[in-house]
Amino acid sequence: MKPLxxxxxxxxxxxxxxVGSRITVSLxxxxxxxxTLTVGVLMALYAALPMLIGVHAGRLVxxxxxxxxxxxxxxxxxxxxxxxxxxxxxxxxxxASVVIGTSFMLQHIALNHLAGFIGDPARRAINxxxxxxxxxxxxxxxxxxxxFTIDLLGHRGAFLALAVPPAVAAALLFWRRPPAPQPAAxxxxxxxxxxxxxxxxxxxxxxxxxxxxxxxxxxxFAFVMPIYGKQIGLSATTIGIVxxxxxxxxxVVRLFMPLVSRRASEWTVxxxxxxxxxxxxxxFPLVTPVPLLIGLSFLLGxxxxxxxxxxxxxLYTASPPGRQGEVVGVRxxxxxxxxxxxxxxxxxxxxxxxxxxxxxxxxxLLLGGGWLAAKRR
Numbered sequence: 001m002k003p004l005x006x007x008x009x010x011x012x013x014x015x016x017x018x019v020g021s022r023i024t025v026s027l028x029x030x031x032x033x034x035x036t037l038t039v040g041v042l043m044a045l046y047a048a049l050p051m052l053i054g055v056h057a058g059r060l061v062x063x064x065x066x067x068x069x070x071x072x073x074x075x076x077x078x079x080x081x082x083x084x085x086x087x088x089x090x091x092x093x094x095x096a097s098v099v100i101g102t103s104f105m106l107q108h109i110a111l112n113h114l115a116g117f118i119g120d121p122a123r124r125a126i127n128x129x130x131x132x133x134x135x136x137x138x139x140x141x142x143x144x145x146x147x148f149t150i151d152l153l154g155h156r157g158a159f160l161a162l163a164v165p166p167a168v169a170a171a172l173l174f175w176r177r178p179p180a181p182q183p184a185a186x187x188x189x190x191x192x193x194x195x196x197x198x199x200x201x202x203x204x205x206x207x208x209x210x211x212x213x214x215x216x217x218x219x220x221f222a223f224v225m226p227i228y229g230k231q232i233g234l235s236a237t238t239i240g241i242v243x244x245x246x247x248x249x250x251x252v253v254r255l256f257m258p259l260v261s262r263r264a265s266e267w268t269v270x271x272x273x274x275x276x277x278x279x280x281x282x283x284f285p286l287v288t289p290v291p292l293l294i295g296l297s298f299l300l301g302x303x304x305x306x307x308x309x310x311x312x313x314x315l316y317t318a319s320p321p322g323r324q325g326e327v328v329g330v331r332x333x334x335x336x337x338x339x340x341x342x343x344x345x346x347x348x349x350x351x352x353x354x355x356x357x358x359x360x361x362x363x364x365l366l367l368g369g370g371w372l373a374a375k376r377r
Contacts (some may be wrong), residue, residue, distance in 0.1 A: 004127060006178055007114050008134035010070070012321040013169035014077060014111075015115040015135055018104040019142030019222075020162040022046065023243065025093050027146075027225040027236055028084065028155040036355070040347020042093055043223045046101030047339030054336055055195055057106050058329020067177050075172035076162050077103040085159040092165075105226055105336065109328045114178055116316040128316070132254050135303055136305060138165075139247030147240020167373050203318045208334050210270050211311045213369040216338045217277045218304050220362050221246065223343050225297075228355050232288050245294045249301025250308075259311050266314055270307045271373035278302030278366030284357030303366075 029039050059071055080099030084092045115131040151157040174187035198204055260269060280300040316362055319327040346358040
């Protein structure tokens with residue numbers, strides 16, 4: 001098996017369990033009569049610890065390599081998803097959210113580091129495009145698996161089914177180590193490196209901002225769509241299908257990214273992605289027919305999926321030597337900060353003013369980001 005194919009396989013297995021668990025946690029809480037704020041807290045718990053340790057996790061990957069973090073977190077991810085199966089109830093959902101979110105954060109850093117390491121810099125964008133297709137594939141599988149198994153087996157059965165993919169990833173890692181860069185050797189002056197050094201880099205700073213906005217657009221969708229779907233009477237399977245159409249769009253648009261990257265600058269793509277996603281968010285609360293919801297979710301996926309491979313390639317290239325894992329960790333920390341506080345904020349807003357207000361607020365953020373990106377073209 002080729003190294004990149006192996007890395008993508010590990011990504012698909014772990015990410016499918018992660019994405020499916022978020023939907024299952026939300027729908028389990030909603031069926032237990034949890035409030036919008038409570039669902040927001042559960043989604044925030046996925047990102048709270050990763051927000052605090054993201055930079056340290058990136059440095060850990062740089063220092064010890066990727067194999068041990070990948071193996072340990074594959075086992076932890078499986079255990080976190082199994083917890084609500086073994087111990088139903090809100091406390092288990094809270095603990096599982098922390099364990100699953102933290103485990104996958106470390107995996108995300110390590111897998112992106114591996115994808116950037118394989119091949120020469122000229123192939124880096126291609127590698128990240130293939131990796132992004134892997135994420136899109138698992139983003140399609142996870143919600144479908146969650147929705148179908150909830151309706152077929154109940155919430156506990158869904159958690160059991162979702163634990164299978166990361167368990168397979170853990171078994172594969174026991175069987176075969178992925179190709180990986182050697183841990184970075186300490187250099188004189190390394191101790192003085194700080195996150196501030198990275199944030200002073202204008203290019204990195206801009207990439208952190210816009211990639212965070214795009215990632216938040218998907219993260220918030222995973223929070224609000226199950227709530228909105230339940231409010232308008234959709235089944236778990238239908239909600240899963242609507243959310244899977246987002247991932248299908250990211251897969252389709254990434255097939256064309258090599259052609260797009262040759263014809264448009266990175267900031268043109270980012271600007272277009274933010275405007276498309278912001279437009280989709282603005283229409284969502286006005287629509288209830290399932291085909292239109294699937295279409296809007298697909299449109300949102302086009303916006304989210306188009307920019308991500310280019311952003312990751314530029315991020316890796318702009319990273320200082322030996323600090324690639326740390327840079328991905330900083331990006332992860334900033335993204336998780338928004339993933340922690342925005343669900344809490346929008347949970348309060350949704351409880352007070354209705355879920356439509358949440359859609360429109362996110363639309364304003366994305367469209368504002370598109371305006372800023374347009375100024376950089």
